[in-house]
Amino acid sequence: MGEKSVQKKKYILETARKVFVDKGYKNVTMKDIVEACEISRGGLYLYFDSTEQILLEVLQMEADEADDVFTKNITQEDTAADILTLFLKEQKKELLQKKNSLTVAVYEYFFEHKSTDKNNMLRKQFDAGVRVIEKLIEAGIASGEFYCEDPKGAASNIMYVLEGMKIDAQTFGITEKMVDEQLLYIMQGLIIE
Amino acid sequence: MGEKSVQKKKYILETARKVFVDKGYKNVTMKDIVEACEISRGGLYLYFDSTEQILLEVLQMEADEADDVFTKNITQEDTAADILTLFLKEQKKELLQKKNSLTVAVYEYFFEHKSTDKNNMLRKQFDAGVRVIEKLIEAGIASGEFYCEDPKGAASNIMYVLEGMKIDAQTFGITEKMVDEQLLYIMQGLIIE
Amino acid sequence: MGEKSVQKKKYILETARKVFVDKGYKNVTMKDIVEACEISRGGLYLYFDSTEQILLEVLQMEADEADDVFTKNITQEDTAADILTLFLKEQKKELLQKKNSLTVAVYEYFFEHKSTDKNNMLRKQFDAGVRVIEKLIEAGIASGEFYCEDPKGAASNIMYVLEGMKIDAQTFGITEKMVDEQLLYIMQGLIIE
Amino acid sequence: MGEKSVQKKKYILETARKVFVDKGYKNVTMKDIVEACEISRGGLYLYFDSTEQILLEVLQMEADEADDVFTKNITQEDTAADILTLFLKEQKKELLQKKNSLTVAVYEYFFEHKSTDKNNMLRKQFDAGVRVIEKLIEAGIASGEFYCEDPKGAASNIMYVLEGMKIDAQTFGITEKMVDEQLLYIMQGLIIE
DNA sequence: CATGAATGAGAGTTCATTCAT
DNA sequence: GATGAATGAACTCTCATTCAT
Numbered sequence: 001m002g003e004k005s006v007q008k009k010k011y012i013l014e015t016a017r018k019v020f021v022d023k024g025y026k027n028v029t030m031k032d033i034v035e036a037c038e039i040s041r042g043g044l045y046l047y048f049d050s051t052e053q054i055l056l057e058v059l060q061m062e063a064d065e066a067d068d069v070f071t072k073n074i075t076q077e078d079t080a081a082d083i084l085t086l087f088l089k090e091q092k093k094e095l096l097q098k099k100n101s102l103t104v105a106v107y108e109y110f111f112e113h114k115s116t117d118k119n120n121m122l123r124k125q126f127d128a129g130v131r132v133i134e135k136l137i138e139a140g141i142a143s144g145e146f147y148c149e150d151p152k153g154a155a156s157n158i159m160y161v162l163e164g165m166k167i168d169a170q171t172f173g174i175t176e177k178m179v180d181e182q183l184l185y186i187m188q189g190l191i192i193e
Numbered sequence: 194m195g196e197k198s199v200q201k202k203k204y205i206l207e208t209a210r211k212v213f214v215d216k217g218y219k220n221v222t223m224k225d226i227v228e229a230c231e232i233s234r235g236g237l238y239l240y241f242d243s244t245e246q247i248l249l250e251v252l253q254m255e256a257d258e259a260d261d262v263f264t265k266n267i268t269q270e271d272t273a274a275d276i277l278t279l280f281l282k283e284q285k286k287e288l289l290q291k292k293n294s295l296t297v298a299v300y301e302y303f304f305e306h307k308s309t310d311k312n313n314m315l316r317k318q319f320d321a322g323v324r325v326i327e328k329l330i331e332a333g334i335a336s337g338e339f340y341c342e343d344p345k346g347a348a349s350n351i352m353y354v355l356e357g358m359k360i361d362a363q364t365f366g367i368t369e370k371m372v373d374e375q376l377l378y379i380m381q382g383l384i385i386e
Numbered sequence: 387m388g389e390k391s392v393q394k395k396k397y398i399l400e401t402a403r404k405v406f407v408d409k410g411y412k413n414v415t416m417k418d419i420v421e422a423c424e425i426s427r428g429g430l431y432l433y434f435d436s437t438e439q440i441l442l443e444v445l446q447m448e449a450d451e452a453d454d455v456f457t458k459n460i461t462q463e464d465t466a467a468d469i470l471t472l473f474l475k476e477q478k479k480e481l482l483q484k485k486n487s488l489t490v491a492v493y494e495y496f497f498e499h500k501s502t503d504k505n506n507m508l509r510k511q512f513d514a515g516v517r518v519i520e521k522l523i524e525a526g527i528a529s530g531e532f533y534c535e536d537p538k539g540a541a542s543n544i545m546y547v548l549e550g551m552k553i554d555a556q557t558f559g560i561t562e563k564m565v566d567e568q569l570l571y572i573m574q575g576l577i578i579e
Numbered sequence: 580m581g582e583k584s585v586q587k588k589k590y591i592l593e594t595a596r597k598v599f600v601d602k603g604y605k606n607v608t609m610k611d612i613v614e615a616c617e618i619s620r621g622g623l624y625l626y627f628d629s630t631e632q633i634l635l636e637v638l639q640m641e642a643d644e645a646d647d648v649f650t651k652n653i654t655q656e657d658t659a660a661d662i663l664t665l666f667l668k669e670q671k672k673e674l675l676q677k678k679n680s681l682t683v684a685v686y687e688y689f690f691e692h693k694s695t696d697k698n699n700m701l702r703k704q705f706d707a708g709v710r711v712i713e714k715l716i717e718a719g720i721a722s723g724e725f726y727c728e729d730p731k732g733a734a735s736n737i738m739y740v741l742e743g744m745k746i747d748a749q750t751f752g753i754t755e756k757m758v759d760e761q762l763l764y765i766m767q768g769l770i771i772e
Numbered sequence: 773c774a775t776g777a778a779t780g781a782g783a784g785t786t787c788a789t790t791c792a793t
Numbered sequence: 794g795a796t797g798a799a800t801g802a803a804c805t806c807t808c809a810t811t812c813a814t
Contacts, residue, residue, distance in 0.1 A: 164355070232799080
């Protein structure tokens with residue numbers, strides 16, 4: 001596949017991403033993507049065989065870019081509480097953004113492709129999230145910022161809450177106030193007054 | 194619509210429920226329900242116009258029956274901690290059951306019919322859950338069983354966690370151990386040792 | 387068939403008539419008539435087998451009643467010109483009435499059941515109309531009111547014009563002015579100034 | 580849409596025309612046209628969305644071709660009476676042809692889409708016909724061929740008669756003799772003996 | 773590589789007609 | 794007689810997928 005093809009594939013993925021953001025996963029047809037990309041029907045099939053494959057590659061692209069952001073954040077030299085706060089703020093931003101989220105598409109896809117496999121993307125993200133938060137809490141305990149008897153339980157709690165708020169945001173909406181209150185509740189459970 | 198029709202309608206709803214449990218919402222066609230019910234194509238349309246209507250009536254049926262169960266449980270004369278534990282055990286059972294859950298169908302439906310309206314079923318259930326738990330925590334504080342500075346925050350936390358575990362259960366699976374650990378974490382945050 | 391059944395049959399025909407007036411022939415289903423009559427599906431089939439049969443009986447009923455009207459008019463003791471004028475006025479009234487006409491239903495039916503048979507209802511009506519007008523013209527000539535070299539041609543002309551105006555009224559509308567002008571044109575061709 | 584597609588669209592319209600000639604408008608389904616064209620179900624939808632659209636485009640095609648014929652006839656250098664006779668002969672031919680007429684389809688369509696709008700196709704054709712005939716009559720008067728006190732009335736009369744004969748031809752048949760007699764009646768009303 | 777016409781499977785929906793009650 | 798639930802045929806319309814150019 002030449003350089004030109006790589007560009008076109010990337011173009012399709014970026015355009016398809018918008019379609020998935022708009023319509024979720026199950027509602028998206030190959031026709032939708034063809035039309036959004038303004039390419040020919042046959043043309044799309046040169047690069048992808050199904051909406052499933054397209055979504056998976058969109059998510060892969062997403063993951064690659066997320067790593068970049070992650071790397072940037074990790075270069076910060078803040079305290080554990082600062083980093084955790086920053087992390088939660090980032091999550092809050094994602095939760096509340098209405099117009100750029102693949103959340104629905106991802107859930108719809110994984111409802112159909114549920115797997116308890118270690119490689120399940122959502123599981124990997126969840127586990128990674130727990131590990132990161134756990135480390136932060138442990139660092140916070142070490143530095144005297146936090147008090148916590150069960151760092152892993154607390155980390156899991158935070159991840160479950162975020163997951164819960166994410167789904168609520170997509171099904172009946174969630175206000176900034178609700179998010180703030182819950183994040184405050186979580187931080188107050190950790191911070192030594 | 195005579196008595197006979199009422200029976201048949203109920204039969205269709207119960208059969209359709211199984212279909213929604215198996216296939217979620219978006220994957221279910223009128224044809225699927227016709228075949229599951231072993232009735233004629235036209236016959237189904239005598240009772241329902243769309244899979245949407247069928248799902249909504251299934252959920253209504255569900256809600257009516259749930260109210261019954263709820264009423265039964267409320268007659269218990271246990272302490273607040275007992276009742277909360279019972280409630281969480283009930284939730285755990287639901288979370289872990291693999292074969293009888295409308296969860297996926299419900300989420301798929303509400304992804305498409307998201308509304309921040311007070312009447313949104315999921316929102317009502319969430320708010321009701323928070324209220325119940327909050328009352329229990331306050332009762333527990335009053336009786337000296339619990340310690341909690343922010344009962345509403347704690348109640349919301351529990352509901353978000355349950356929601357989070359519910360979606361995780363449907364996308365990458367969740368083990369009994371994980372649920373137990375998290376419920377233990379939650380109870381330990383409340384109970385006065 | 388008892389007296390009661392006769393009444394019910396008449397009720398169905400009268401109700402069905404309204405349906406045909408509203409929707410023509412091809413658009414009317416047995417269901418439409420059942421609903422308009424507020425009887426059961428099976429009930430309708432006790433009396434009629436098809437919309438075709440119903441329309442035909444409606445037309446028969448119509449014809450019987452029309453004869454009554456015709457008889458009344460024929461008792462007039464006017465001059466030929468008066469009677470012809472009266473006849474044309476009657477036709478004009480029918481042409482312009484928008485809300486009570488079976489015209490469309492009748493044409494739609496006869497498009498599908500065209501027959502050059504002497505018994506074809508439309509043909510009988512046309513021929514009868516020509517004969518009546520021809521007699522009137524001849525009477526007018528005899529009495530010195532009219533001048534006409536070809537009474538049959540003139541009579542046919544009038545009937546074709548009425549037919550033409552009838553169809554135009556149902557397809558692109560026709561104004562009272564247009565009808566009056568044409569009827570005036572016709573009468574002036576006959577009357578001796 | 581490429582050249583090839585234009586050809587195919589034309590092919591579909593020509594084939595559909597035959598179907599409308601055979602079955603009228605209301606009896607024609609997309610399936611009928613698909614089968615007549617020997618193309619796939621989906622294939623037809625690439626070009627047309629409904630039988631209505633197809634009929635309208637058939638009529639448009641018809642109108643375009645009719646204009647061509649009209650242009651040819653107008654180059655004649657005959658007298659007014661000759662041209663009028665020619666015109667009526669043309670109408671007669673159309674009236675009597677049994678196997679190639681869209682008349683029924685057109686009426687059926689306009690029964691359902693009656694509009695008194697200036698753009699109503701039938702109205703435009705009627706008005707155009709009246710105007711043409713009126714001009715011919717006036718020309719005939721000027722040249723001393725015709726005598727007529729109300730050229731517009733006479734022109735309308737001719738158009739109504741033609742319309743009337745057209746509908747009669749489709750509902751109970753009309754013989755060549757009947758047409759000839761009526762056309763003769765009309766011409767004799769105009770020509771100076 | 774790219775196009776877009778073409779196919780055909782399959783879902784939705786309506787209604788004439790029957791039949792047990 | 795009368796009811797209305799039930800059936801199944803027929804139609805509409807949409808897409809995934811292929812293939813000649």
